[in-house]
Amino acid sequence: MPKVAKRRILAGVHFMNGDEAIAEGAIAAGCTFFAAYPITPQSEIAERMARRLPQVGGVFIQMEDELGAMAAVIGAAWGGAKAMTATSGPGFSLMMENIGLAVMTETPCVVVDVQRGAPSTGLPTLVGQGDMMQARWGSHGHYEIIALSPSSPQEAFDLTVKAFALSERFRSPILLMTDEVVGHMYERVEIPEEVPIAPRRKPEVPPEEFLPYRPTEDLVPPMACAGDGYRIHVTGLTHDERGYPAMDAEAHDVLVRRLCEKILRFREEYTWYEETMTEDAEVLVISYGISARVSLGGVELAREKGIKAGLLRLITIWPFPDEVVKQLAERVGGIVVVEINLGQIYREVERATGGRVPMRGVFRAGGRIHTPEEVLAGIEEVLRCRS
């Protein structure tokens, strides 16, 4: 057998699908542990990780289910690894309890959901965007979590790298909410020569002085991993700064508020979006993921007909970019939300704009993407209801 120690970063131009781009993005970002359970349309991520991770000194393990996959990822993160799992709707449901554990214990990790038609087994091989609210509220309790949504394989690569950086920055699980079409679509993906590995925040004081859950100024505590010599206790129970269980309402309030605030206070660091033809727009189309690409087609059709339409493509979905949406909404006469569910992000837009702008939803339950004509019809409809 030839000795081929493969590179971490496969710099250059590739023709790959979104799933593969996610795998390469993870490895480039320094991911050395991947645990998952096979599910369509995620399997290409797992298969690529199985091939690539041993090449770069990492570990791939196919777990017995997604409950175990998510738990293993959290364990690996405490072992010092950058860790990721990937799944689709049914598996995402199974991961929810442990995503909450990662939130509560402040464990950096990345969770990918390649969405398919749902509920239940639904349409295993066909597209959906119906897990967006589950991403927000799927685990029990009140928490904040960052979720990103790519519209192309290139962006799938880029956002995976960013997701790892955010997970270390905020010591939090980061969700990459993609979909079957982006996952399976082959496109040009350019991988840069250099991809920085986000550092883990380590304690700066000796073990005797270290309080594992005492936040620094930006509300994120440094992390002492297993074997670092700090011998800390980590629990999903409500805990104090020592990490010890604290079974009272006050401690709970302090902790839950901080966990939310550490994410919310720094929104400008990760609130990404893209505006196209919005300067003079009278109708604003809001979309994300694969639906945003189709929406651009609809906006172009509208422009050809002389309708001033523009597109706001959301890249960061959670925390919802209220301000961005609100400010743009002030300038337009109508909003169209395009998504492959029956109105999950629509409700967020409605909430952010206070219902002051006429709205139309262009929804599909799942199974296929929209056509630009369907988006155009939505644009024309919202114009009609305005006049």
Place this chain on the structure above:
Amino acid sequence: MPVLKPRPKPTPEILPGVRHPLEKYLRTDRLPHIWCSGCGLGIALSSFLYALEELEIDPDSVAVVSGIGCAGRFAGYVRLDSYHTTHGRAIPFATGLKLAKPELTVVVFSGDGDLFAIGGNHFIHAARRNVDITVLCVNNFNYGMTGGQVGPTTPVDGRTTTTPYGNFEHPFNLVYLAASAGATYVARWTTLHARRLKESIKEALRHPGFNFIEIISPCPTNFGRRNRLGDALDEMRYYAEKAVIRHGVDPAGAEVVPGREFIVGKFVDIEKPTYLELYRRKVGELFGR
């Protein structure tokens, strides 16, 4: 109750300035613990800690992972890197931890419900893979933490809060389950056998691969009370009367049936390549790492 190996300094009652003999491994600032008096969990914990001490294991090199339950609270009392995870998920958490940091000694300490009901699937798969972890299961025949419900080891006819007419289900024989799933070290002790348990834990900690020890333990508050087993001391007397020490017995016949003699000892002690050994061998061949 057998006395543990005498320590240089006796455990003080209220002596100021006297240190707890297991202070090196125990979060003494978390004492007193939440466990009921007479509960066997304390004996299981101290057997483990004495095992660490006698093996002179560097406390920075051991991690303890627990699930949820009374036994799940183990992780909270050890002065080690310790993880109190979610119900049933201690083993996959430990698997991730071990694979990410192979130089750690990873120990899962949890209860019968946690490891064999909600977490049963993870148990058999970790045993099958021969992941290098040691699993210590405190079997008290019920769900202590939630008030004494039926569990996967509750005997037929056993009374629990959810089997008010007695249990209609057959229990698992944990050592048989572990052995057939592929565990390479399998033993069973009771909390009466504290010294033998400690020796067994020492063996398991030094044994590569997936190691399993069942620790039969009184839960006087729930299972003991509902099944008229008397107080914790009565239960210890019961163990003394009924537990038969035998090594190398076929675990298939080693069920624990109330009122009958039951076998404690070492059932399995074999060598088999661990998950990481197989992985490293292949990666070494292919990529020279």
